[in-house]
Amino acid sequence: MIPWDKLHGAMTHFPIALLLFSTACDFVSVAFKKLTFARGLRLVSFYGLAFAALASLGAVVSGIALTKGDMWGRGDFGWHHRFVWPAFGLLVALAVWRLVVRDAMSRTGLCLYLVMMLLASGFVAAAGYFGGELLLSGGSVP
Amino acid sequence: MTPLEIKGAVAGVTTSVFILVATFTAGGIYRNSIERGTEPGNKPLDAATLAAKGRTFFFQSCAHCHGRDADGGEDGPSLLKLQISGAHMALVIQSGIKDEMPSFAKKYNEQDTATIVAYLKTLH
Numbered sequence: 001m002i003p004w005d006k007l008h009g010a011m012t013h014f015p016i017a018l019l020l021f022s023t024a025c026d027f028v029s030v031a032f033k034k035l036t037f038a039r040g041l042r043l044v045s046f047y048g049l050a051f052a053a054l055a056s057l058g059a060v061v062s063g064i065a066l067t068k069g070d071m072w073g074r075g076d077f078g079w080h081h082r083f084v085w086p087a088f089g090l091l092v093a094l095a096v097w098r099l100v101v102r103d104a105m106s107r108t109g110l111c112l113y114l115v116m117m118l119l120a121s122g123f124v125a126a127a128g129y130f131g132g133e134l135l136l137s138g139g140s141v142p
Numbered sequence: 143m144t145p146l147e148i149k150g151a152v153a154g155v156t157t158s159v160f161i162l163v164a165t166f167t168a169g170g171i172y173r174n175s176i177e178r179g180t181e182p183g184n185k186p187l188d189a190a191t192l193a194a195k196g197r198t199f200f201f202q203s204c205a206h207c208h209g210r211d212a213d214g215g216e217d218g219p220s221l222l223k224l225q226i227s228g229a230h231m232a233l234v235i236q237s238g239i240k241d242e243m244p245s246f247a248k249k250y251n252e253q254d255t256a257t258i259v260a261y262l263k264t265l266h
Contacts, residue, residue, distance in 0.1 A: 001251060005237045060165060069173025070229035071166055077230045089162050093154035100150030109147040134233065136240045 004066035009135065011062050014055035016128050019091060022048030023117045030114065046098055049117075053095035056088055080130035087123035094120060189260060196261030199254060203246060212265055218243070223266055228259045235259070 025045035029038040063084070064071070072081050094116055105113065143151075201210070207218030214220035224231065232255045238245035250258065 003247070005233065005247075064165070064169045064172065066233065067229040068176045068232070069169040069171075070227050071169045071173075073227045073230055075226055075230075077226065077233075085162065088165075089158045092161050093158035095154075096157045097147075097150040097154035100153050101147055104144070104146055106144050106147060109143050112143075134230075135237065 002065070004062055008059065008062040008066045011055065012059040012128065012131065015052045015059055015091065016124050018048045018052035018055060019117075019124050020121055022046075022052060023121045026114060026117055030110070042103060046102070049091075049095050049098055053091050056091055060084075060088055076130045076133045080127055080134060083123045083127035083130065087120055087127050090116060090120040090123065192257045192260035193264045194261075195254075196257035196259065199250060199258050200261050203249065204258070207243075212262070221262055221265060224262060228256075228263065231259045231262055232256065 022045040025041045025048065029041035029045065032038050067073070067077075070077075071085075072078055094113070097113070101109065200212070204218075204221075205212070205215075207215050208221050209215040209218070212221040232252075234243070235250065235255050235258060236245060236247045236252075246255070
């Protein structure tokens with residue numbers, strides 16, 4: 001029997017950490033765009049985002065196996081899913097967008113991209129919080 | 143926004159929608175197959191048989207904390223009228239609750255856990 005609870009717990013940390021780190025790198029590279037390491041940071045954020053999107057597939061598959069296909073639910077379980085699905089969708093969309101555009105971003109494009117990265121990071125952080133609540137407290141009943 | 147950015151946005155949204163639809167479809171199919179007990183090698187059991195088996199497990203492992211009537215004991219809360227999904231119940235039984243409830247993953251496999259969940263659902 002595959003221990004999906006442990007596997008899901010292990011796999012979710014990759015997209016969470018990579019997305020948050022990628023967002024941080026993007027903001028630092030914008031804040032210090034005149035410095036030489038800014039270009040390197042943009043490259044790091046690109047690969048961080050790409051790997052976060054790939055890792056999120058594993059996290060989602062293990063999560064579906066763990067919940068036996070229950071994609072919504074109630075209480076903390078429901079809140080976990082309310083944040084997970086927008087985060088997953090946004091993460092994939094941002095990774096594909098970045099893959100197409102690379103560094104050829106206009107000022108408007110960059111601003112929109114940063115706002116969306118912040119939004120995705122918020123969703124991922126909230127999903128992680130409620131996932132942790134499920135693990136540590138069994139989840140609240142509405 | 144430049145044409146390239148718009149092209150990227152279209153590609154991103156299309157891919158995202160496609161993956162989300164595929165994920166929800168696959169999840170729904172998986173859930174239906176589990177609820178019907180049609181996984182390969184499994185004979186479907188009726189709800190009464192499942193609950194009866196789960197009741198036995200409940201008295202073996204749960205009743206001493208949650209009470210024989212499942213209405214709460216000295217150490218465990220009432221399990222009557224739980225408003226969480228079966229998958230959530232199974233998750234708690236398998237994983238436990240830190241510092242409050244032990245994990246029963248080693249004692250009960252997924253099918254055994256499903257019988258306990260079936261019994262708990264009869265207590266609504």
